[in-house]
Amino acid sequence: MTSLAGFLEHDRPFKWSKRGLVYTPAIAEFSHGSHPCAVHYKDDVFVVAFTSRDASSRSHVYLSYATVADGEMTMLGPPKLALGPGPAGYFDCDGVISVSIVTHRDRHYLYYVGWQNLPDTLWICDTGRAILDLDALTLTKEFLGPVLGRDKSNPLFAAGTAFHVVGDRWRTWYNSGVSWTKTETGWLHHYGIHHAHSEDGIDWTCDPGLCLPFADEYEYAFGRPCVVAQDGVYYMWFAHRATQQMATYRIGFAWSRDGYSWNRNDAISGIDVAPDGWDSEMICYPYVFEHQDRFYMLYNGNGYGRTGFGLATLDEQ
Numbered sequence: 001m002t003s004l005a006g007f008l009e010h011d012r013p014f015k016w017s018k019r020g021l022v023y024t025p026a027i028a029e030f031s032h033g034s035h036p037c038a039v040h041y042k043d044d045v046f047v048v049a050f051t052s053r054d055a056s057s058r059s060h061v062y063l064s065y066a067t068v069a070d071g072e073m074t075m076l077g078p079p080k081l082a083l084g085p086g087p088a089g090y091f092d093c094d095g096v097i098s099v100s101i102v103t104h105r106d107r108h109y110l111y112y113v114g115w116q117n118l119p120d121t122l123w124i125c126d127t128g129r130a131i132l133d134l135d136a137l138t139l140t141k142e143f144l145g146p147v148l149g150r151d152k153s154n155p156l157f158a159a160g161t162a163f164h165v166v167g168d169r170w171r172t173w174y175n176s177g178v179s180w181t182k183t184e185t186g187w188l189h190h191y192g193i194h195h196a197h198s199e200d201g202i203d204w205t206c207d208p209g210l211c212l213p214f215a216d217e218y219e220y221a222f223g224r225p226c227v228v229a230q231d232g233v234y235y236m237w238f239a240h241r242a243t244q245q246m247a248t249y250r251i252g253f254a255w256s257r258d259g260y261s262w263n264r265n266d267a268i269s270g271i272d273v274a275p276d277g278w279d280s281e282m283i284c285y286p287y288v289f290e291h292q293d294r295f296y297m298l299y300n301g302n303g304y305g306r307t308g309f310g311l312a313t314l315d316e317q
Contacts, residue, residue, distance in 0.1 A: 156178070236253065273301075295313070297314070
Protein backbone atom coordinates (compact mmCIF):
# COMPACT_ATOMS: atom_id res chain seq x y z
CA MET A 1 0.00 0.00 0.00
CA THR A 2 1.16 3.52 -0.74
CA SER A 3 2.63 5.10 2.38
CA LEU A 4 1.00 8.46 3.04
CA ALA A 5 3.56 9.32 5.72
CA GLY A 6 6.33 9.60 3.16
CA PHE A 7 4.73 12.65 1.63
CA LEU A 8 4.62 14.35 5.03
CA GLU A 9 8.18 13.40 5.94
CA HIS A 10 9.55 15.07 2.84
CA ASP A 11 6.95 17.87 2.79
CA ARG A 12 6.12 16.97 -0.80
CA PRO A 13 2.77 17.39 -2.54
CA PHE A 14 0.72 14.22 -2.81
CA LYS A 15 0.96 12.96 -6.38
CA TRP A 16 -2.66 12.75 -7.49
CA SER A 17 -3.02 11.88 -11.17
CA LYS A 18 -6.35 12.81 -12.72
CA ARG A 19 -8.04 9.98 -14.63
CA GLY A 20 -10.88 12.01 -16.11
CA LEU A 21 -14.63 11.98 -15.75
CA VAL A 22 -16.28 8.86 -14.36
CA TYR A 23 -19.87 10.07 -14.58
CA THR A 24 -21.49 12.77 -16.68
CA PRO A 25 -25.10 13.62 -15.68
CA ALA A 26 -27.44 11.79 -18.04
CA ILE A 27 -30.63 11.13 -16.04
CA ALA A 28 -33.74 12.61 -17.64
CA GLU A 29 -34.99 15.73 -15.84
CA PHE A 30 -32.09 15.60 -13.36
CA SER A 31 -28.84 17.54 -13.23
CA HIS A 32 -25.56 17.16 -11.33
CA GLY A 33 -23.61 14.18 -10.09
CA SER A 34 -22.26 15.55 -6.83
CA HIS A 35 -20.86 14.21 -3.54
CA PRO A 36 -19.74 10.80 -4.86
CA CYS A 37 -18.75 8.14 -2.33
CA ALA A 38 -17.95 4.45 -2.69
CA VAL A 39 -17.74 1.17 -0.79
CA HIS A 40 -16.26 -2.18 -1.80
CA TYR A 41 -18.79 -4.84 -2.84
CA LYS A 42 -16.82 -7.82 -4.16
CA ASP A 43 -13.73 -8.44 -6.28
CA ASP A 44 -13.16 -5.22 -8.25
CA VAL A 45 -16.79 -4.09 -7.93
CA PHE A 46 -17.83 -1.14 -5.77
CA VAL A 47 -21.14 0.51 -4.97
CA VAL A 48 -21.07 4.23 -5.74
CA ALA A 49 -23.53 6.74 -4.30
CA PHE A 50 -23.95 10.24 -5.69
CA THR A 51 -26.45 13.09 -5.67
CA SER A 52 -28.54 14.52 -8.51
CA ARG A 53 -31.00 17.43 -8.52
CA ASP A 54 -34.50 17.46 -9.97
CA ALA A 55 -36.10 20.34 -11.87
CA SER A 56 -36.94 22.02 -8.55
CA SER A 57 -33.29 21.68 -7.42
CA ARG A 58 -34.20 19.06 -4.81
CA SER A 59 -31.41 16.56 -4.29
CA HIS A 60 -31.85 12.79 -4.60
CA VAL A 61 -29.35 9.96 -4.01
CA TYR A 62 -28.57 7.46 -6.75
CA LEU A 63 -26.66 4.18 -6.51
CA SER A 64 -24.67 2.30 -9.12
CA TYR A 65 -22.20 -0.54 -9.37
CA ALA A 66 -18.78 0.33 -10.72
CA THR A 67 -15.55 -1.53 -11.38
CA VAL A 68 -12.31 -0.22 -9.94
CA ALA A 69 -9.13 -1.64 -11.43
CA ASP A 70 -5.78 -0.51 -12.80
CA GLY A 71 -6.36 3.10 -11.79
CA GLU A 72 -9.73 3.41 -13.51
CA MET A 73 -13.40 3.40 -12.44
CA THR A 74 -16.13 2.34 -14.85
CA MET A 75 -19.83 2.67 -14.05
CA LEU A 76 -21.90 -0.48 -14.67
CA GLY A 77 -25.39 0.09 -16.00
CA PRO A 78 -27.78 2.99 -15.36
CA PRO A 79 -27.84 4.52 -11.84
CA LYS A 80 -30.76 3.58 -9.59
CA LEU A 81 -32.75 6.13 -7.59
CA ALA A 82 -32.40 4.98 -3.98
CA LEU A 83 -33.26 7.89 -1.67
CA GLY A 84 -35.48 10.91 -2.07
CA PRO A 85 -36.56 13.93 -0.01
CA GLY A 86 -38.58 13.31 3.13
CA PRO A 87 -42.17 14.36 3.88
CA ALA A 88 -43.10 18.02 4.24
CA GLY A 89 -41.78 19.58 7.42
CA TYR A 90 -39.11 16.97 8.09
CA PHE A 91 -35.39 17.74 8.25
CA ASP A 92 -34.81 16.34 4.74
CA CYS A 93 -37.96 17.56 3.02
CA ASP A 94 -36.10 19.65 0.43
CA GLY A 95 -33.38 17.19 -0.50
CA VAL A 96 -30.95 14.46 0.51
CA ILE A 97 -27.21 14.50 -0.23
CA SER A 98 -24.87 11.49 -0.13
CA VAL A 99 -21.80 12.18 2.00
CA SER A 100 -20.15 9.00 3.34
CA ILE A 101 -20.54 5.22 3.40
CA VAL A 102 -19.50 3.46 6.62
CA THR A 103 -19.09 -0.29 7.16
CA HIS A 104 -19.43 -1.62 10.71
CA ARG A 105 -19.77 -5.26 11.71
CA ASP A 106 -20.87 -6.39 8.25
CA ARG A 107 -23.51 -3.68 7.95
CA HIS A 108 -23.25 -0.75 5.58
CA TYR A 109 -24.62 2.72 6.24
CA LEU A 110 -24.96 5.80 4.11
CA TYR A 111 -24.73 9.01 6.06
CA TYR A 112 -26.58 11.69 4.18
CA VAL A 113 -27.35 15.36 4.63
CA GLY A 114 -31.00 16.32 4.79
CA TRP A 115 -31.81 19.74 3.35
CA GLN A 116 -34.54 22.10 4.48
CA ASN A 117 -35.10 25.50 2.91
CA LEU A 118 -35.96 28.51 5.06
CA PRO A 119 -37.38 31.91 4.06
CA ASP A 120 -35.11 34.50 2.45
CA THR A 121 -32.82 31.83 0.87
CA LEU A 122 -31.57 30.56 4.24
CA TRP A 123 -31.33 26.81 4.81
CA ILE A 124 -30.61 24.01 7.29
CA CYS A 125 -28.69 20.79 6.59
CA ASP A 126 -28.51 18.06 9.24
CA THR A 127 -27.30 14.45 9.20
CA GLY A 128 -29.40 11.36 8.56
CA ARG A 129 -28.46 7.69 8.27
CA ALA A 130 -29.75 4.98 5.95
CA ILE A 131 -29.04 1.25 5.73
CA LEU A 132 -27.35 0.32 2.47
CA ASP A 133 -28.08 -3.10 0.94
CA LEU A 134 -25.24 -3.82 -1.47
CA ASP A 135 -26.97 -6.78 -3.11
CA ALA A 136 -30.33 -5.10 -3.70
CA LEU A 137 -28.79 -1.68 -4.31
CA THR A 138 -31.27 -0.02 -1.95
CA LEU A 139 -31.24 2.53 0.87
CA THR A 140 -33.62 2.48 3.84
CA LYS A 141 -33.78 5.43 6.21
CA GLU A 142 -33.26 4.33 9.82
CA PHE A 143 -34.96 7.33 11.39
CA LEU A 144 -37.36 10.08 10.37
CA GLY A 145 -35.16 12.60 12.16
CA PRO A 146 -31.44 13.39 12.07
CA VAL A 147 -28.79 11.46 14.01
CA LEU A 148 -26.66 14.61 14.19
CA GLY A 149 -28.36 17.97 13.90
CA ARG A 150 -29.10 21.34 15.40
CA ASP A 151 -28.71 21.50 19.16
CA LYS A 152 -27.01 23.60 21.82
CA SER A 153 -23.60 22.83 20.26
CA ASN A 154 -24.74 23.36 16.67
CA PRO A 155 -27.36 26.12 16.60
CA LEU A 156 -27.45 26.46 12.79
CA PHE A 157 -26.81 23.00 11.31
CA ALA A 158 -24.62 19.89 11.62
CA ALA A 159 -23.71 17.98 8.46
CA GLY A 160 -21.65 14.86 9.23
CA THR A 161 -19.38 14.14 6.28
CA ALA A 162 -16.21 12.25 7.30
CA PHE A 163 -16.29 9.18 9.55
CA HIS A 164 -13.81 6.78 11.14
CA VAL A 165 -14.83 3.71 13.15
CA VAL A 166 -12.70 1.34 15.24
CA GLY A 167 -14.70 -1.14 17.31
CA ASP A 168 -17.35 0.86 19.12
CA ARG A 169 -15.51 4.16 18.82
CA TRP A 170 -17.12 6.27 16.14
CA ARG A 171 -15.72 9.64 15.08
CA THR A 172 -17.02 12.21 12.67
CA TRP A 173 -15.61 15.44 11.30
CA TYR A 174 -18.65 17.44 10.36
CA ASN A 175 -19.63 20.80 8.94
CA SER A 176 -21.33 23.07 11.45
CA GLY A 177 -22.72 26.51 10.83
CA VAL A 178 -20.81 29.38 12.43
CA SER A 179 -22.92 32.34 11.29
CA TRP A 180 -25.05 33.91 8.59
CA THR A 181 -24.06 37.40 7.40
CA LYS A 182 -26.38 39.72 5.51
CA THR A 183 -24.68 41.20 2.42
CA GLU A 184 -25.77 43.40 -0.48
CA THR A 185 -26.44 40.30 -2.57
CA GLY A 186 -28.12 38.17 0.12
CA TRP A 187 -27.11 35.95 3.01
CA LEU A 188 -23.57 34.56 3.21
CA HIS A 189 -23.04 31.38 5.22
CA HIS A 190 -19.96 30.68 7.34
CA TYR A 191 -19.32 27.09 8.36
CA GLY A 192 -16.34 25.07 9.51
CA ILE A 193 -15.15 21.56 10.36
CA HIS A 194 -15.92 20.26 13.86
CA HIS A 195 -15.40 16.92 15.63
CA ALA A 196 -17.83 14.60 17.43
CA HIS A 197 -17.64 11.08 18.89
CA SER A 198 -20.13 8.30 19.52
CA GLU A 199 -20.46 4.71 20.75
CA ASP A 200 -23.02 3.68 18.14
CA GLY A 201 -22.91 6.14 15.24
CA ILE A 202 -26.36 7.43 16.20
CA ASP A 203 -26.04 9.49 19.38
CA TRP A 204 -23.14 11.92 19.20
CA THR A 205 -21.19 14.07 21.65
CA CYS A 206 -19.82 17.19 19.98
CA ASP A 207 -16.45 18.63 20.94
CA PRO A 208 -16.05 22.42 21.16
CA GLY A 209 -14.17 24.51 18.65
CA LEU A 210 -13.13 24.34 15.02
CA CYS A 211 -10.74 21.63 13.83
CA LEU A 212 -9.36 24.04 11.25
CA PRO A 213 -9.42 27.81 11.77
CA PHE A 214 -10.36 29.96 8.81
CA ALA A 215 -7.22 31.02 6.94
CA ASP A 216 -8.18 34.70 6.81
CA GLU A 217 -11.15 37.05 6.54
CA TYR A 218 -11.88 35.88 2.99
CA GLU A 219 -12.29 32.16 3.74
CA TYR A 220 -15.79 31.28 4.89
CA ALA A 221 -16.63 27.64 4.07
CA PHE A 222 -15.24 24.11 4.18
CA GLY A 223 -16.99 21.50 2.01
CA ARG A 224 -17.14 17.77 2.73
CA PRO A 225 -13.93 16.75 4.47
CA CYS A 226 -12.75 13.17 3.93
CA VAL A 227 -10.48 11.50 6.49
CA VAL A 228 -8.18 8.50 5.97
CA ALA A 229 -6.27 6.86 8.84
CA GLN A 230 -2.95 5.08 8.32
CA ASP A 231 -0.34 4.03 10.89
CA GLY A 232 -1.67 6.29 13.63
CA VAL A 233 -1.98 9.42 11.51
CA TYR A 234 -5.17 10.99 10.15
CA TYR A 235 -5.10 12.54 6.68
CA MET A 236 -7.84 14.96 5.64
CA TRP A 237 -8.68 16.34 2.21
CA PHE A 238 -11.41 18.98 2.15
CA ALA A 239 -12.96 21.62 -0.08
CA HIS A 240 -12.51 25.24 0.99
CA ARG A 241 -13.36 28.73 -0.23
CA ALA A 242 -12.56 31.58 -0.76
CA THR A 243 -9.48 33.78 -1.09
CA GLN A 244 -9.10 37.45 -1.97
CA GLN A 245 -8.46 36.48 -5.59
CA MET A 246 -10.59 33.33 -5.90
CA ALA A 247 -14.26 32.76 -5.13
CA THR A 248 -14.61 29.07 -5.98
CA TYR A 249 -13.74 25.84 -4.17
CA ARG A 250 -10.30 24.24 -4.09
CA ILE A 251 -9.20 21.05 -2.32
CA GLY A 252 -6.98 21.53 0.73
CA PHE A 253 -5.17 19.16 3.07
CA ALA A 254 -4.44 18.70 6.77
CA TRP A 255 -3.06 15.95 8.99
CA SER A 256 -3.33 15.01 12.65
CA ARG A 257 -2.04 12.46 15.14
CA ASP A 258 -5.12 12.52 17.35
CA GLY A 259 -7.96 13.71 15.11
CA TYR A 260 -8.46 16.82 17.23
CA SER A 261 -5.47 19.06 16.52
CA TRP A 262 -4.79 19.46 12.82
CA ASN A 263 -1.83 20.74 10.83
CA ARG A 264 -3.06 22.41 7.66
CA ASN A 265 -0.88 22.47 4.55
CA ASP A 266 -2.88 23.13 1.39
CA ALA A 267 0.34 23.34 -0.62
CA ILE A 268 0.74 19.55 -0.52
CA SER A 269 -2.89 18.67 -1.25
CA GLY A 270 -1.67 17.48 -4.64
CA ILE A 271 -4.68 18.31 -6.79
CA ASP A 272 -5.91 21.56 -8.35
CA VAL A 273 -8.11 22.87 -11.14
CA ALA A 274 -7.28 21.97 -14.74
CA PRO A 275 -6.32 24.55 -17.41
CA ASP A 276 -9.63 23.86 -19.15
CA GLY A 277 -12.54 21.44 -19.19
CA TRP A 278 -14.99 20.04 -16.67
CA ASP A 279 -12.87 20.83 -13.56
CA SER A 280 -11.19 24.07 -14.65
CA GLU A 281 -13.28 26.48 -12.53
CA MET A 282 -13.38 24.60 -9.22
CA ILE A 283 -12.69 21.25 -7.58
CA CYS A 284 -14.58 20.12 -4.51
CA TYR A 285 -16.13 17.35 -2.38
CA PRO A 286 -13.21 14.86 -2.32
CA TYR A 287 -13.78 11.24 -1.29
CA VAL A 288 -10.64 9.13 -0.79
CA PHE A 289 -10.74 5.32 -0.62
CA GLU A 290 -8.32 2.41 -1.00
CA HIS A 291 -8.44 -0.69 -3.22
CA GLN A 292 -5.74 -3.22 -4.02
CA ASP A 293 -3.09 -1.20 -2.16
CA ARG A 294 -3.88 1.94 -4.13
CA PHE A 295 -5.60 5.17 -3.10
CA TYR A 296 -8.32 6.73 -5.24
CA MET A 297 -10.08 10.09 -4.99
CA LEU A 298 -13.55 10.82 -6.32
CA TYR A 299 -14.22 14.54 -6.66
CA ASN A 300 -16.43 17.15 -8.30
CA GLY A 301 -15.54 19.99 -10.62
CA ASN A 302 -17.35 22.97 -12.10
CA GLY A 303 -20.77 23.97 -10.81
CA TYR A 304 -20.63 21.92 -7.59
CA GLY A 305 -21.04 18.70 -9.57
CA ARG A 306 -23.02 20.00 -12.53
CA THR A 307 -20.36 18.49 -14.81
CA GLY A 308 -20.41 15.16 -12.95
CA PHE A 309 -17.60 13.56 -10.97
CA GLY A 310 -14.12 12.38 -11.79
CA LEU A 311 -11.36 10.18 -10.45
CA ALA A 312 -7.75 10.67 -9.42
CA THR A 313 -5.20 8.09 -8.29
CA LEU A 314 -2.36 8.56 -5.83
CA ASP A 315 1.02 7.70 -7.33
CA GLU A 316 4.03 6.48 -5.37
CA GLN A 317 6.49 9.14 -4.27
